[in-house]
Amino acid sequence: MASTLCLVLLVLCSLSMAQGQVKVFNLRASDLPSNLLATTDGYVKVFYNLSALGKTSIRKNDKNPWWEEEFIYINALENYNLTLKVYDNDVVFDDLLGVCQRKIKQGTHQHDCFLEKGGTLHYSYTLG
Ligand SMILES: *[C@@H]1O[C@H](CO)[C@@H](O)[C@H](O)[C@H]1NC(C)=O
Numbered sequence: 118m119a120s121t122l123c124l125v126l127l128v129l130c131s132l133s134m135a136q137g138q139v140k141v142f143n144l145r146a147s148d149l150p151s152n153l154l155a156t157t158d159g160y161v162k163v164f165y166n167l168s169a170l171g172k173t174s175i176r177k178n179d180k181n182p183w184w185e186e187e188f189i190y191i192n193a194l195e196n197y198n199l200t201l202k203v204y205d206n207d208v209v210f211d212d213l214l215g216v217c218q219r220k221i222k223q224g225t226h227q228h229d230c231f232l233e234k235g236g237t238l239h240y241s242y243t244l245g
């Protein structure tokens with residue numbers, strides 16, 4: 118019984134040591150593609166390990182948008198996935214422009230991610 122408790126506490130302790138807050142910020146994009154007729158109305162959805170942290174506002178008719186929203190997950194673990202999905206808002210359906218996924222690491226990092234359908238997403242995150 119006592120040894121089980123020890124084991125549980127050990128696991129909890131090592132979990133909490135590797136845990137931290139992840140903050141995603143400074144989201145912007147450049148050269149987002151536009152359809153022939155439609156404008157580019159970009160927004161970004163942010164996920165940590167499959168849980169949705171939220172999405173930015175839609176920047177209408179802007180191929181080089183930036184977003185002021187920040188996204189926070191309190192008990193984030195190193196090496197879990199941070200995923201950002203960039204969409205173009207449309208009347209009929211929203212077009213997925215690209216997915217940016219990487220394993221988070223301690224510290225502050227800035228990344229440029231090339232989107233499958235064109236353009237680049239720039240973002241920063243801090244874990245710790
Ligand atoms: C990651 O997501 C899976 C599936 O939803 C969940 O079971 C797991 O506890 C999550 N892990 C962390 C560290 O958030």
Ligand SMILES: *[C@@H]1O[C@H](CO)[C@@H](O)[C@H](O)[C@H]1NC(C)=O
Binds near residue numbers: 196218
């Ligand atoms: C991160 O994403 C990759 C690719 O989708 C997946 O194979 C991997 O299991 C994910 N890692 C975690 C810790 O969820």
